[in-house]
Amino acid sequence: MAITPLAGVRIVEISAFVAVPLGAMTLAQLGAEVIRIDPVGGGIDFSRWPVTENGDSIYWASLNKGKRSVTLDLKSPEGQAAATSLIASAGIVVTNLPAHGWLSYDRLAAAREDLIMLSLTGNPDGSPAVDYTVNASSGFPTVTGRGGKPVNHVLPAWDVVAALYVATGILAAEYVRLRTGVGQHVTLALSDVMLATIGNLGYIGEVQINGSSRGMLGNAIYGAYGQDFETADGRQVMVVAISNRQWHALCAATGLADKLAMIGPMLDVDLETEAGRFSARDAITAVLRPWFASRTANEILAVLTAGRVLHGLYQTFEQLVREDPRCSLDNTMFSTVAQPGLGDILAPRIPLAYSVSSVPSARPAPVLGADTASVLAEVLDRS
DSSP states (O other): OOOOTTTTOEEEEEOOSSHHHHHHHHHHHTTOEEEEEEETTOOTTTTOSSBOTTOOBHHHHHHSTTOEEEEEOTTSHHHHHHHHHHHHHHSEEEEOSOOOGGGSHHHHHTTOTTOEEEEEESSTTSOOOOHHHHHHHHSGGGGSSSSSSOOOOSSOHHHHHHHHHHHHHHHHHHHHHHHHOOOEEEEEEHHHHHHHHHHHTTHHHHHHHHSOOOOOOTTOOTTSEEEEEEOTTSOEEEEEEOSHHHHHHHHHHHTOHHHHHTHHHHHTOOTTSHHHHHHTHHHHHHHHHHHHHTSOHHHHHHHHHHTTOEEEEOOOHHHHHHHOGGGSTTSTTEEEEEETTTEEEEEEOOSOOOSSSOOOOOOOOOOTTTTHHHHHHHHHOOO
8 A cells, every 4th residue: 555755744833824834734745744823813924814704714725735733832931841742743943933032943953952943034144035025036927927127926935935845854864863873953044045946047147147137927928929918809828939849839720930030031030939039029019919809718729729829828817727637626636625714725735646656545633732632642642
């Protein structure tokens, strides 16, 4: 019988907001037992929007699927002692709360010498930062949209990236412990996640080597051809042609290969290169736009799909949930879970598939504190 990749691993989570809860949930979806400890009554993110008409947080439930929930009075010595014992039993703790006092690595490691602890901070010096303040400094808002003013995106990208670093950092530390028997304190700063990503994608090198960076391009793609088009029925379609194969597929599918081929000699650019297509992007778009404007979205999608053209239909969250078969039970990643306080909801398991190991289907998030008694009894032998 196949087992889950992290079967037998226990992790204690003491956290709030996105990065650490999502990182710990990633490990839970791989089969780890994740025990989330909150203050009695819930932490600062327990009621965060979006919420139901009754005030139940859809946000909190979505980020804590498959975990066990324990509530303790973390301001009291008794609550801190119980949390310390749970952490010692697990051997792994992850947090984005200030790692001092009873929650300091030294204090916790005194209860378990080989403890693995991962602490997420805002900045490396420990000062606070959140996704939205980190993003403002990243440079991305200054090249997003049109019009010259910075534009924030609503995706908490740095929290999501940090969550995957959280999961990776824990697994790497556990691999070291399995080989050496040594635990360690792993630290991660949200601003460093942003800076590492900016550097890894070449934005730092671009400024240092070329002396400048790109400007706002709207929905175009820097250094290649990509553009959004309005359809006859008022929808928007994104089309991308990065490689030569993708470019020729776009030309063939629209039947505009001959007209598009004329652009190269006119502008003295080579349309067989990414740079050439980027330089000629406005002329290419001018030729393509009437083709899209004269057809409905469904007609366009059928042609582009048949022609193996890279494309995506812009859709709202409502359209995604109600119309896109990828976001439905047709996709084996999803199942329906009965979430207390919310009802039946479509929930994803982890988007990994293993040829030997199994991954569990999505499980509902716990009711706050519902596992306190059972966890204390099973793990600490306390009533």
